[in-house]
Amino acid sequence: MNKKEKAIFAVNALKEKYPDALCSLDYENPLELLIATRLSAQCTDARVNLVTPALFAKYKSADDFAEADIADVENLIHSCGFFRAKARDIVGMCRIIRDEYGGKVPDTMEKLTALPGVGRKTANLIMGDVYHAPAVVTDTHVIRITNLLGLVSTKDPAKVEAQLRALLPPEESNDFCHRCVLHGRETCVAGRPKCELCVLKKGCSHWVKNSKNA
Numbered sequence: 001m002n003k004k005e006k007a008i009f010a011v012n013a014l015k016e017k018y019p020d021a022l023c024s025l026d027y028e029n030p031l032e033l034l035i036a037t038r039l040s041a042q043c044t045d046a047r048v049n050l051v052t053p054a055l056f057a058k059y060k061s062a063d064d065f066a067e068a069d070i071a072d073v074e075n076l077i078h079s080c081g082f083f084r085a086k087a088r089d090i091v092g093m094c095r096i097i098r099d100e101y102g103g104k105v106p107d108t109m110e111k112l113t114a115l116p117g118v119g120r121k122t123a124n125l126i127m128g129d130v131y132h133a134p135a136v137v138t139d140t141h142v143i144r145i146t147n148l149l150g151l152v153s154t155k156d157p158a159k160v161e162a163q164l165r166a167l168l169p170p171e172e173s174n175d176f177c178h179r180c181v182l183h184g185r186e187t188c189v190a191g192r193p194k195c196e197l198c199v200l201k202k203g204c205s206h207w208v209k210n211s212k213n214a
Helices: 003-017 030-039 045-058 062-066 070-080 083-101 109-113 120-129 140-149 157-165 170-186 205-213
Strands: none
Touching (some): 030 045
């Protein structure tokens, strides 16, 4: 299989295994997803999901967060790690969303990445899950799995995104990334992949190479 064929194979195999390509973060609106994603940096989604109910119960809108006491936000998100930077970014982004976008999370990559603490990974998640635009979220699972498959040849998130955009059908790219996260947690686990059980092994460069050398 060439890379394009391998990409289509992976898309279809993961779609069959994980029909529901759902984001692992719990949220009820675009702002909550944006904030939860910022909290998830260097933190597990499971931990974020434990923290956000109290946070979102107290602060319900961009205006609420924009007026929040940063120290109080720090206290609520403390267990997510890097809480000072995250609290500062959350309040800062919400002030911009309130003042420049009328309380609505912006809908372009350029506007999203101009917000404090928002990089392309977060912006892609918002563009894909909220605005249903073609998106490639370069989660650590996505980077690891697509390298093992042989779809990409770099660990640099921006380069992984560019290489995957050239291979994945645009309408499948966002869900493919969600499915890679699910697959990375269940089967292609970092450091201890369950290759024998993997639905992708037929199209996986790592598996083919190791099985030949076995």
